[in-house]
Amino acid sequence: MSAAPPAALADPMLPAPWRVRAVRRETADVVTLDLVPLASGVPCFAPGQFNMIYAYGVGEVPVSLSGDPADRSCFVHTVRAVGEVSAAIAGAAPGSVLGLRGPFGSAWPVDAAAGHDLLIVAGGLGLAPLRPAIYRVLARSERFGRIAVLYGGRGPAELLFRDELAVWGARADVTVAVTVDHADPSWHGHVGVVPALIGQIGFDPPNTVALLCGPEVMLRFTATALRAAGVAAERIHLSMERNMKCAIGLCGHCQFGPDFVCQDGPVLRYDRIAARLAVREI
Amino acid sequence: METLERLLLGHEFLAGIDPALGRRLVGCARNLRFAPGEYLFREGGPADEFYLIREGRVALELHAPARPPIVIESLGGGEMVGASWLVPPYRWGFDARATADTRVFGLDAHCLRGKCDADHHLGYEMMRRLLPVMVRRMQAARQQMLDVYGHPPA
Numbered sequence: 001m002s003a004a005p006p007a008a009l010a011d012p013m014l015p016a017p018w019r020v021r022a023v024r025r026e027t028a029d030v031v032t033l034d035l036v037p038l039a040s041g042v043p044c045f046a047p048g049q050f051n052m053i054y055a056y057g058v059g060e061v062p063v064s065l066s067g068d069p070a071d072r073s074c075f076v077h078t079v080r081a082v083g084e085v086s087a088a089i090a091g092a093a094p095g096s097v098l099g100l101r102g103p104f105g106s107a108w109p110v111d112a113a114a115g116h117d118l119l120i121v122a123g124g125l126g127l128a129p130l131r132p133a134i135y136r137v138l139a140r141s142e143r144f145g146r147i148a149v150l151y152g153g154r155g156p157a158e159l160l161f162r163d164e165l166a167v168w169g170a171r172a173d174v175t176v177a178v179t180v181d182h183a184d185p186s187w188h189g190h191v192g193v194v195p196a197l198i199g200q201i202g203f204d205p206p207n208t209v210a211l212l213c214g215p216e217v218m219l220r221f222t223a224t225a226l227r228a229a230g231v232a233a234e235r236i237h238l239s240m241e242r243n244m245k246c247a248i249g250l251c252g253h254c255q256f257g258p259d260f261v262c263q264d265g266p267v268l269r270y271d272r273i274a275a276r277l278a279v280r281e282i
Numbered sequence: 283m284e285t286l287e288r289l290l291l292g293h294e295f296l297a298g299i300d301p302a303l304g305r306r307l308v309g310c311a312r313n314l315r316f317a318p319g320e321y322l323f324r325e326g327g328p329a330d331e332f333y334l335i336r337e338g339r340v341a342l343e344l345h346a347p348a349r350p351p352i353v354i355e356s357l358g359g360g361e362m363v364g365a366s367w368l369v370p371p372y373r374w375g376f377d378a379r380a381t382a383d384t385r386v387f388g389l390d391a392h393c394l395r396g397k398c399d400a401d402h403h404l405g406y407e408m409m410r411r412l413l414p415v416m417v418r419r420m421q422a423a424r425q426q427m428l429d430v431y432g433h434p435p436a
Contacts, residue, residue, distance in 0.1 A: 124431035154431035181426040184350040188381055191341065191356040193422045200358070215430035221421075 012248050015054045015099025016040065020092045021074055026160050029081045030125065031090045032066065034074045035100065042072050046107030047132035048239060048267045052247045053077065054099030055088035062244040062262070063089070064129035065103060069136055075100070078128035078160065104247040106267045108133040109237060113209035116235070117145040119201070121222050123152045123194055123214025127160045129239050129266070130213050134168070141173040148175040148201045152194035152218065155180050156187045175201055194218055195225035205230030212270075213239040220277055223270050233271035240265045240273070257282055286311060290387055293334050294360035295411055303404050310393035316340075316380035322363060323374045329366035331388045335359050338384025343377040354426070355419070356381070365416055367391035 018035040025031050036042070045065050054060040061083075067076025081090035092098055110133050118137060122130045134149060141147055149168060153159040159178065169176035177197045179190040190197065194214070208231050212219050219238050226236055242254035242261040249263035257276045259265060276282055290296065290311050291304040314333075316322060322333055322340060333340075337359040343351040354376065357363060363386070366374050372391065398405035 183353045191353045193425045196422060217428055217430045
């Protein structure tokens with residue numbers, strides 16, 4: 001089950017110091033940080049992978065990479081202040097230093113999706129781990145069939161990357177559909193759940209690859225809707241979230257049946273995990 | 283009338299209906315147009331018409347004191363609006379407001395209920411089409427109620 005840790009990491013358990021180069025506020029409780037290493041170059045990463053970020057003296061949490069994998073000038077992470085550690089990371093000021101280990105985990109099968117229609121379905125903060133895949137796809141969109149980005153959020157004020165969604169939506173080679181759970185009448189977009197968007201997008205289900213990231217409930221309902229539409233289970237890929245600690249498949253905190261989410265995931269194929277998603281005790 | 287029949291039977295909600303049954307609905311139907319901001323109906327009002335959206339956009343809204351209306355769902359072309367016309371006391375449970383130029387078929391509820399009562403094949407056909415939509419919307423409402431994108435409780 002265990003693969004070797006990333007070759008670039010001499011000691012994958014040792015956080016390296018990275019400086020916060022810039023901070024962008026996305027929503028009331030979500031920020032995006034640009035991080036640069038103090039002592040080395042910026043490693044390569046694959047869309048879907050994550051780093052362990054350490055707020056010194058507070059704690060360490062996994063955070064997906066949310067930047068462009070082609071940009072080797074920094075790592076970009078989008079963090080929501082939920083608990084003590086994530087609040088400390090989200091509150092890091094430009095110039096401050098955080099510890100970082102990674103990148104870890106499996107990746108979105110972007111290259112394997114070439115030649116297929118591609119549905120990228122995100123809910124809430126789940127757009128952040130999918131954004132690197134979107135960058136990579138849109139950099140060479142001619143490799144794919146129809147491309148659609150479906151995004152659902154709690155309300156208009158909680159949507160991430162609104163400027164980029166508008167830019168992507170203006171392109172001829174991608175369809176962008178955004179929905180929110182609730183809104184006031186000043187919102188002129190769609191209101192409803194993400195699976196409801198699936199029926200509004202033109203795609204060829206037997207020839208479609210779907211990438212899903214968001215709260216687990218949203219993943220379950222979206223995967224079910226995709227299956228009902230005729231998308232093969234083995235072509236649906238989900239990014240799972242569990243309690244990751246070591247990030248290298250040693251400690252077992254993130255064990256999800258036979259998988260360690262930190263190492264075999266976070267991106268997992270739906271046909272392999274569908275039965276486990278229904279097991280509440282896992 | 284011929285045009286209305288062709289258009290009505292071509293609506294997604296009635297896709298594949300036996301034309302003989304579908305034709306029975308035509309006499310209940312009329313074309314309507316709503317400008318942005320116009321209400322199809324208001325909460326508490328008589329649910330005397332069943333709407334099939336041809337094109338445009340309709341927001342379903344709930345009102346509460348001391349806060350702006352809440353949009354709970356938005357619907358577009360090919361979708362139907364509301365089922366209160368079928369359930370006594372036939373009063374709408376929310377507002378429906380056009381948010382774009384919207385064209386709909388309005389089917390008179392008295393006419394429709396009468397025909398469904400008189401012809402159970404037609405009634406069953408309507409139920410078969412309404413129920414999946416209602417179940418899908420109920421499931422969606424439950425997902426929205428979960429507030430999955432909010433903070434998990436501490």
